[in-house]
Amino acid sequence: MGINVCLEKCVGCSLCVKACGLDAITIKDKKAVIDMAKCSMCSACVEACKKFGAITITKESSAKADVNDYKNVAVFIEQHEGKVAGVSYEMLGEGRKLANDLSEKLVAVLLGSNMNDVAADLVKYGADKVVYFDSPELVQFRDDTYTALVCDFIEKDKPSILLAGATAVGRSFVPKIAARVWGGLTADCTKLEVDTERRLLLGTRPAFGGNLMATIIAPHHRPQIATVRHKVMKAAARDENRSGEVTVITVDAARIAKINERTKILDIVKEIESTVNIAEADIIVSGGRGMGSAENFSLIRDLAQALGGAVGASRAAVDSEWIPYSHQVGQTGKTVCPKLYIACGISGSVQHMAGMQSSDFIIAINKDPAADIFQIANLGIVGDALEILPQLTKAFKEKVCA
């Protein structure tokens, strides 16, 4: 994939400069010059220069011819302050299965600083090889740096499949990687398989508002890239007997400074959670529109606290501003897999169930005996949640927590 300015056609009008959101174009000697380190190939300048037709983006379909050059399954390992994110262990578990099915290797790609021990540890979780980019500048996730370095890895190692978590980090930079390397991306997969005959990744994800599941393939592009939400797949089990290779790449500070030229981290604001993070919680008490008001959500919080659990919510409750979005469970919220999920005043829309149906045990409290949530509930209570919740909290406090 490449971008080109035809100097004969360019009249230096600057329309492309204004159209480029990444500040990738400057005018020098009355001609547009594109900085490839900044350009994301978004095509906005091509559109802006339609009148002159001076900018062209070429997308090589030659990727088809190169498909056979790509081999092995790679997993991007997400880390925060040196600690590997849970979703990355899930990707290692899934990646191992795919690599076994294809009789290929599993490669883990880690970016960070002072993480040699962590890098070596990834072998115990199924990696045959670990590629570790090491620099103090990589402690904190930066879109541009992470994109550039993972693209370096792809160019050199040519993995056939690349997996990453559909987290805030993954959602931010994985599409950029796909655009840069001309890979095929399926986001938010709930199931991954391989067609061993055609050596294709089959990425299944909800489509059309969650009403049907679509399986997507990228036959002509490499790598085949997929992001997967946290808690959808099983984490890799640790095996002390495994051995593998670790390659440490010390990244040149000057190169990182050049990549980071256009962005600066001013501050990092962490969300303060008063209760447990729902994605990690073993017990979740969730409230929906049936709770009736923001004040009534205190009944949900009381029960969650009595059980040592977290507070979840349906989108209807979030949209009503009864509770922040970070608590939303479902297709456009978080996917959760607790041991116990208590749904209170939640009807059980497909979009909500997409985020909680793999919970081990589901209790539903709903006034309407025909509510869909009862179809997946292990235990259903037909009644008014506003009356039942205080009784449950009291009972748990007295009998269980005593």
Ligand SMILES: Cc1cc2nc3c(=O)[nH]c(=O)nc-3n(C[C@H](O)[C@H](O)[C@H](O)COP(=O)(O)OP(=O)(O)OC[C@H]3O[C@@H](n4cnc5c(N)ncnc54)[C@H](O)[C@@H]3O)c2cc1C
């Ligand atoms: C693209 C898209 C993405 C979406 N993503 C999500 C998502 O991520 N998460 C999500 O939750 N939704 C999502 N939705 C919205 C979803 O379709 C539903 O609108 C939403 O889940 C409904 O929330 P609810 O069950 O709280 O409300 P309702 O469907 O209105 O249900 C309220 C329930 O409460 C019961 N009830 C009322 N009063 C009481 C009471 N006192 N005691 C007990 N029960 C009572 C009623 O019988 C009813 O069953 C999405 C929609 C779209 C189109």
Ligand code: SF4
């Ligand atoms: S919009 Fe086209 S003609 Fe105008 S400066 Fe940019 S490339 Fe040149």
Ligand code: SF4
């Ligand atoms: S393709 Fe997009 S990012 Fe690249 S120069 Fe044009 S407008 Fe800027």
